[in-house]
Structures are given as C-alpha cells and as structure tokens.
Amino acid sequence: MNAQGIEIIVGEGTCGIAAGSKEVIDIFKEQAPGAKVRSVSCAGMCHMEVITEVRDATGKSFMYGKVNKKGVAKILDFHLKGGAFPEELQIVSPQAPEHENSQYLARQTRIALRNVGQLDPTSIEEYQSRDGYKAIEKILREGLSQDQVIAEVKTAGIRGRGGAGFPTAVKWGFAKAQDSETKYLVCNGDEGDPGAFMDRSLLEGDPHNVIEGMLIAAYAFGANKGYAYIRAEYPLAVKNFGLAIEKAKKAGYLGENILGSKMSFELKIKEGAGAFVCGEETALLASIEGERGMPRLRPPFPAVKGLFGKPTIINNVETLSNLAWIINQGGEAYAAYGTEDSKGTKVFALAGAVKRGGLVEVPMGTTLREVIYDIGGGSSTDRPIKAIQLGGPSGGVIPAEVFDTPIEYAAINATGAIMGSGGMIVMDSKTCMVDLAKFFMEFNHLESCGKCTLCRIGTLRIRELLSKISEGKGAMEDLDILENLSKQVMSGSLCALGGTAPNPVLTTLRYFRSEYEAHINEKRCPAAVCKALISHVVIQADCTGCTLCEKACPTDAITGQPKVAHSYEIDMNKCINCSMCVEVCKPDCILVE
Amino acid sequence: MANPSLEATVDPNLIAGFIAELGSDSSATVPLLQAIQTQYGYLPRTAMDLVVEQTEISGSQLYGVATFYAQFRLKPVGRHLIKVCHGTACHVTGADRINTSLHYQLNIQGEDEDTASNGSYTMVDVACIGCCSQAPLIVVDEEVHGNLNGAKAQKAVRMHARKAGEELPKAVKQSLKS
Ligand SMILES: Cc1cc2nc3c(=O)[nH]c(=O)nc-3n(C[C@H](O)[C@H](O)[C@H](O)COP(=O)(O)O)c2cc1C
Numbered sequence: 001m002n003a004q005g006i007e008i009i010v011g012e013g014t015c016g017i018a019a020g021s022k023e024v025i026d027i028f029k030e031q032a033p034g035a036k037v038r039s040v041s042c043a044g045m046c047h048m049e050v051i052t053e054v055r056d057a058t059g060k061s062f063m064y065g066k067v068n069k070k071g072v073a074k075i076l077d078f079h080l081k082g083g084a085f086p087e088e089l090q091i092v093s094p095q096a097p098e099h100e101n102s103q104y105l106a107r108q109t110r111i112a113l114r115n116v117g118q119l120d121p122t123s124i125e126e127y128q129s130r131d132g133y134k135a136i137e138k139i140l141r142e143g144l145s146q147d148q149v150i151a152e153v154k155t156a157g158i159r160g161r162g163g164a165g166f167p168t169a170v171k172w173g174f175a176k177a178q179d180s181e182t183k184y185l186v187c188n189g190d191e192g193d194p195g196a197f198m199d200r201s202l203l204e205g206d207p208h209n210v211i212e213g214m215l216i217a218a219y220a221f222g223a224n225k226g227y228a229y230i231r232a233e234y235p236l237a238v239k240n241f242g243l244a245i246e247k248a249k250k251a252g253y254l255g256e257n258i259l260g261s262k263m264s265f266e267l268k269i270k271e272g273a274g275a276f277v278c279g280e281e282t283a284l285l286a287s288i289e290g291e292r293g294m295p296r297l298r299p300p301f302p303a304v305k306g307l308f309g310k311p312t313i314i315n316n317v318e319t320l321s322n323l324a325w326i327i328n329q330g331g332e333a334y335a336a337y338g339t340e341d342s343k344g345t346k347v348f349a350l351a352g353a354v355k356r357g358g359l360v361e362v363p364m365g366t367t368l369r370e371v372i373y374d375i376g377g378g379s380s381t382d383r384p385i386k387a388i389q390l391g392g393p394s395g396g397v398i399p400a401e402v403f404d405t406p407i408e409y410a411a412i413n414a415t416g417a418i419m420g421s422g423g424m425i426v427m428d429s430k431t432c433m434v435d436l437a438k439f440f441m442e443f444n445h446l447e448s449c450g451k452c453t454l455c456r457i458g459t460l461r462i463r464e465l466l467s468k469i470s471e472g473k474g475a476m477e478d479l480d481i482l483e484n485l486s487k488q489v490m491s492g493s494l495c496a497l498g499g500t501a502p503n504p505v506l507t508t509l510r511y512f513r514s515e516y517e518a519h520i521n522e523k524r525c526p527a528a529v530c531k532a533l534i535s536h537v538v539i540q541a542d543c544t545g546c547t548l549c550e551k552a553c554p555t556d557a558i559t560g561q562p563k564v565a566h567s568y569e570i571d572m573n574k575c576i577n578c579s580m581c582v583e584v585c586k587p588d589c590i591l592v593e
Numbered sequence: 594m595a596n597p598s599l600e601a602t603v604d605p606n607l608i609a610g611f612i613a614e615l616g617s618d619s620s621a622t623v624p625l626l627q628a629i630q631t632q633y634g635y636l637p638r639t640a641m642d643l644v645v646e647q648t649e650i651s652g653s654q655l656y657g658v659a660t661f662y663a664q665f666r667l668k669p670v671g672r673h674l675i676k677v678c679h680g681t682a683c684h685v686t687g688a689d690r691i692n693t694s695l696h697y698q699l700n701i702q703g704e705d706e707d708t709a710s711n712g713s714y715t716m717v718d719v720a721c722i723g724c725c726s727q728a729p730l731i732v733v734d735e736e737v738h739g740n741l742n743g744a745k746a747q748k749a750v751r752m753h754a755r756k757a758g759e760e761l762p763k764a765v766k767q768s769l770k771s
C-alpha cells in the first residue's frame with residue numbers, strides 16, 4: 001500500500017485533543033507509512049472533531065470530520081485502495097461539494113479566524129507563507145506614519161471585540177497623544193465569559209497573527225512594552241503563544257530595532273489566575289501589578305495613566321487578530337463587510353443544543369437565525385430551540401421570536417442582550433429560564449470583587465430571590481423587587497461587571513415572565529429542571545429489572561428486586577432528583593416531571 | 594477535613610529559586626503563587642512564610658491575593674486533580690449531575706470536602722475550559738474529556754485510575770436529602 005505523495009493533516013487544538021486526535025495521528029502514522037502526517041490548530045468546527053484533511057497526490061483536498069479508529073480505516077481504504085468514498089465523514093470534498101456538512105464553513109467569512117485550522121501554530125514559516133508579518137513589514141519598510149496606520153484602522157471602522165465595542169482607532173489616538181518614554185500595550189486574553197472560546201482558539205491556533213496585531217497597535221500609538229494576559233485555564237494557549245514569542249524574537253520581529261527600524265517592542269506573557277473581573281481593563285492592570293484584581297475609578301483612563309502609571313492600551317485578542325488583514329487588504333476592504341453601525345466581521349462561539357457547534361465568523365448584519373439555523377444546523381435535540389444566550393454573565397437571553405435581529409451593536413442592545421465577546425449558547429425547552437438567571441447571578445456574585453456594596457450585596461440578594469422562586473417559595477411581588485434591585489445594582493456599580501450583572505435577570509423576565517409565574521403560582525418548573533419542583537417516577541410497566549438505576553443512585557432511593565421486571569420504585573424521601581438513574585436507564589422508563 | 598497525610602514537605606531551596614527567578618517585588622506576587630501551586634498542587638503554609646520572609650511582599654498582600662483568585666487553594670490536594678467545568682454550556686448540559694456522580698464514585702462526603710477519602714483524587718469546579726461545543730466536560734490531570742454525562746464521567750475517571758495505578762475508594766450510598 002503506497003501512501004507516498006499523500007498529506008494527512010489532523011486538527012490538534014484543545015477540542016481535537018479532547019476528542020482523541022492523538023490516537024488518530026498514531027493510527028495514521030502506523031497504517032499509512034510514507035504519507036506525510038502533520039498536525040494543525042483547531043479549526044473551530046468542534047462538532048466535527050477529530051478533523052482530518054487528506055491532500056492526495058494530485059493536490060485535491062478532502063476534509064473529514066468525526067474521525068476515529070474506524071474512520072481512519074475507511075479514509076485510507078478510499079484513498080489508498082480505491083474503496084468506497086466515506087460520505088458520512090466528509091465535510092468538504094470534490095466528491096460531494098454540496099454536502100450539508102460543508103455549509104458550516106461555506107457560509108462563514110473568516111478574517112480573524114483566517115488561519116486557524118490551516119497552519120501549524122508552532123511554525124513561524126507557515127504563518128509567513130500565508131502573508132504573515134507582511135503587514136508590519138509594509139509599515140516599517142515603507143515608512144507608514146503612525147497617523148496613516150490609525151487612519152487605515154479608522155477607515156476599517158473596527159470596534160473593540162472584547163465586549164465594550166469602543167472604536168479601536170479612537171482609543172489608540174488617546175494614547176498616541178500622550179508624551180511618555182514608556183507606553184504599554186496589553187493583549188486581553190482573559191476570556192472570562194464562560195461560554196466563549198474564540199480567543200483561546202486564536203491564541204493557541206494562530207499566535208503569530210495576534211503578535212503581528214500587537215506590533216501594529218504598538219506602532220500606531222508608540223508602545224514599547226507589551227503583555228499578553230492569558231487565562232490560566234488555557235495551558236495550550238500559554239504554551240503556543242510563548243513559543244511564538246521566542247520564534248518572533250529570533251526572526252527579528254520583537255525586541256530592539258525591529259526589522260532595522262527605530263521601533264522596539266518587548267513582549268511577555270502574564271498568566272491569569274482565575275478571576276472574571278480581571279477581564280475588566282483596570283482590574284487587569286491591577287492584577288499584572290501583583291494586586292487583587294479590583295477595578296479602579298476612571299478617569300484617569302488607562303490610555304493616559306495605566307500600567308505602572310504609564311499610558312496603556314488594552315486590546316482584545318480578536319480585535320488584534322483583524323489588524324494584519326486590515327493593513328494588508330486596506331481599511332475599505334474590511335469596511336465593505338457589515339453595516340453602517342457595525343463594520344467587518346464578528347466571531348461567535350456557538351454551543352449548547354445546536355447541531356453544528358464551534359466558532360462562527362460572519363459579517364456584521366447577518367441575522368441570528370442565519371447563524372443558528374443555516375450555519376449551526378438548528379436544534380441538536382428533538383425539541384425546538386427556544387432562545388439563545390448572548391454575551392454571557394453580562395448579556396441576556398434572546399427568544400426565538402426575534403431571531404431575525406441582525407448582528408450589530410445597536411440592534412443586539414435593543415433586545416436587552418449585548419454582543420459581548422460572542423458566546424452564543426443555544427437552548428431548547430429543557431432549559432429553565434429561572435435556573436439560567438440563577439446560574440448567572442451566582443457567577444456574578446462570586447466574581448464580584450467586593451469593592452462596590454450594591455454589586456457585592458445586590459447580586460447576592462438577587463440570587464437569593466431567584467433561589468426562593470426556583471424552590472416554589474416565591475411571591476409575585478418578588479418580581480417587582482427583582483426589577484428594582486437590578487436597576488439599583490446597575491446604576492450603583494463602578495465597573496461594567498455590576499453595571500451589567502442583572503442583564504440575565506432582566507431579559508429572562510422580559511421574555512419569559514410566564515416561566516417565573518409558573519414557578520410562583522403553580523409551583524411548577526415548565527422545563528423540569530428546578531429540583532425542588534420536580535420528581536422522578538418509574539413507569540413500572542416498562543421496567544425490566546436490570547438494576548442499572550440502583551447501581552447509579554447515590555442515595556439508595558431507587559430499589560427493587562434484581563432481574564424482576566416492573567419491580568423498581570423510587571423513595572421520594574431519599575431521592576435528590578439528580579437524574580443519575582435517568583441517564584443509565586435503557587428502556588427509558590424513568591419520568592421527570 | 595483536610596487529610597494530614599497529603600501535606601507537602603516544602604523545600605526552602607526551591608522557594609528561594611522561585612524568588613530568584615521571578616523577582617521579589619509586588620508584581621511577582623501572582624507568578625510566585627503560581628510557581629508554588631504548580632509545584633505542590635496548593636499553597637503550603639511554610640512556603641507562604643518563606644515568601645514573606647524573603648521578599649518585599651507582605652503577609653497580608655500575599656494572602657489577600659491568594660484568596661482573591663479562584664486558581665489558588667490553601668488546602669492540600671489529592672494525588673490527581675479533576676476539574677469539572679461549570680461554564681454556561683456545561684451548566685445547561687448537566688454539569689451538576691457530573692458533580693453528583695463523581696462525588697458518589699469517589700466517596701467524597703460533606704459540604705466542604707473535595708478530596709476522595711483515600712487521597713486519590715480532588716475535585717474542583719472551574720469556569721469554562723473553552724471547549725463549550727463538547728459540553729459538559731471534565732479535565733483529569735491534563736486529559737480533557739467531552740460530551741459526558743454522569744455515567745461517562747465515572748468511566749473516564751475509572752480509566753484514568755487504571756492507567757495511573759490508583760485505587761478508587763468504595764462508593765457508599767448516603768442520605769443527601771437536605
Ligand atoms: C467584568 C468584565 C470582564 C471583561 N472580560 C473581558 C475579557 O475576558 N476579554 C476582553 O477582551 N475584554 C473583557 N472585558 C472588556 C475590557 O474591559 C476591555 O473593554 C477590552 O479588553 C478592550 O479591548 P477591545 O477594545 O479590543 O475590545 C471585560 C469587561 C468587564 C467589565
């Protein structure tokens with residue numbers, strides 16, 4: 001069997017590894033001797049992991065997904081022995097170009113994500129071969145002025161992708177106007193929204209692009225020192241980014257007199273230590289300085305007086321990842337995408353009850369419906385999609401009725417949610433809105449740094465009220481109290497953590513008030529989630545006496561006679577409604593209601 | 594409570610080495626704590642004392658920072674660490690059930706306890722691991738396991754234990770009704 005001339009490329013991001021990419025690579029190496037097997041970063045097609053691309057001897061490319069041991073055999077059978085084409089595994093291939101799976105990528109416009117899944121993140125040469133470091137070379141070799149760079153980015157119209165949406169060029173202008181020997185640029189890779197992972201994918205999958213973006217930003221306002229603040233939960237990102245810094249230094253892109261110019265830029269990594277509030281820019285600076293990560297009063301703005309008292313710009317990873325493209329292709333090319341209000345593209349992390357989850361980059365102005373159904377493929381369960389949650393703990397839910405909302409800052413804000421960093425969680429009828437609001441308020445309460453009373457105590461009181469409602473002990477007045485308290489927390493907090501913390505409550509109340517009312521008036525959780533309001537019952541007619549539920553039960557609540565059908569029942573006094581029995585029951589005979 | 598046999602023996606030379614490498618001013622606080630925790634799995638009291646003695650960082654600042662960030666722990670850990678993701682995607686897909694099932698499997702009893710009775714595994718809740726499309730997830734030492742439910746999580750831990758030569762404690766059914 002001759003595999004000569006064939007190239008096999010396996011996706012090895014965090015998701016790929018989670019799905020078993022290491023094993024797949026080993027099997028390819030063993031079973032296709034002679035083929036060139038290599039790995040690339042995560043392509044953000046998480047629903048299809050492990051992803052493998054085969055380039056045959058004629059240069060044709062076949063991309064396959066959900067590859068496991070059996071899949072490897074089928075793929076090699078097709079490419080090496082003329083066997084049948086494994087259509088069920090294909091994502092994009094000349095064999096079936098219109099296949100449904102290909103829609104996920106075909107409908108995206110990838111600018112920030114243009115390289116992820118395409119190159120080996122540990123190789124600077126591969127980045128260079130895809131126009132890498134051309135933008136900073138152009139700036140330094142052609143002698144573009146700082147103002148010209150700022151003007152180009154202004155034409156592009158890009159707004160900060162870290163959540164606040166502040167125009168990037170304008171922010172740089174503030175820092176450029178400062179006269180200081182030392183200026184800092186900080187790359188915000190804290191990615192605290194528990195449901196977003198585009199920054200992880202960029203840092204671990206295309207680190208040189210982030211570094212080049214930092215160089216462009218640093219040049220524009222005159223920064224000579226930089227930090228990349230990366231979350232501790234992203235070990236592969238820290239590793240790949242660190243390696244990229246070393247290689248960029250060797251190649252002369254970092255350090256003194258970059259590419260022979262007057263520009264100097266020194267870059268270091270700071271690992272975060274697990275605090276959501278540290279994504280907020282002033283808290284992030286406090287954290288780098290070695291303090292508890294607590295936000296500071298603004299003004300002075302960091303652009304004037306930031307890290308160690310020096311002018312500092314904080315930019316998000318995704319924002320930075322667009323810059324090299326903008327300089328290479330021109331601001332106008334970027335601004336050609338999007339709407340009047342919002343230019344360019346935005347990356348979303350699509351997850352939850354959706355068929356095709358992963359990273360999705362679309363032009364602004366695309367509707368939510370297109371992202372969820374055309375790209376995401378709709379519901380992954382047999383239940384319809386009821387809402388999405390956008391923007392994480394600072395964001396809100398958007399119900400299915402308004403899925404025709406275009407993705408742009410103003411239109412999203414009008415729904416009560418926020419664009420945020422782009423975490424998009426899809427929910428079907430099995431998600432309880434009261435429980436979801438409680439989850440986010442618990443998060444916001446724990447992550448409140450404690451500086452502002454209304455944020456510290458207010459979030460706790462809101463969470464307590466939500467617990468009370470979820471236990472069926474709420475009263476209708478509680479809903480008014482919730483709304484009032486939410487407004488107070490929002491207006492009485494120093495930073496945007498408290499300023500947006502009640503959004504999950506306000507939006508669920510706005511769109512799903514009937515669910516709150518069902519908990520209060522009928523003591524019923526319509527989604528069958530809130531533990532105090534549900535119970536587990538065995539439908540004895542279907543029970544086979546298989547004993548699996550008894551083994552799984554942590555409390556000895558479910559008992560019966562082994563191997564005797566119809567014999568199992570649940571003792572309500574012991575049952576904690578954990579649903580472990582439901583998971584293991586083969587005939588599916590345990591009802592939750 | 595904390596299992597005394599899990600207390601680490603701190604090597605003062607190692608701590609001095611960290612300080613020499615990472616610095617002794619206040620901006621070294623977080624990196625120093627991270628280095629100690631990477632070494633011992635938690636922040637042993639003796640190591641903290643050494644840092645206070647040998648740097649400009651005061652005890653109140655060191656403890657203030659250590660208790661502010663979720664990453665740091667002051668209690669000893671088991672021989673292996675299981676991180677259970679409780680991000681949004683994992684929450685709506687059943688992260689709570691994973692906690693219940695692993696607590697049961699590892700015989701972790703009591704509200705504040707997070708370590709298996711035989712010191713094999715410690716469980717911690719973390720926010721998003723960044724693989725939300727494969728929710729819910731756990732990370733056992735460095736291994737990421739996705740698309741789980743309670744039973745599959747138990748299996749992942751069982752397989753890990755077999756490879757690592759760990760014995761799992763005997764699961765004991767107990768009353769959890771509050
Ligand atoms: C509580 C809180 C958490 C935040 N977390 C992040 C984060 O994880 N990543 C990020 O880039 N910005 C985050 N931000 C926004 C930053 O404060 C800041 O606006 C952003 O990093 C600026 O970069 P940009 O202009 O490129 O978007 C957060 C803000 C708040 C209030």
Ligand code: FES
Pocket residue numbers: 194195196678679680681682683684720721722723724725726728729730
């Ligand atoms: S929510 Fe669990 S990985 Fe993101």
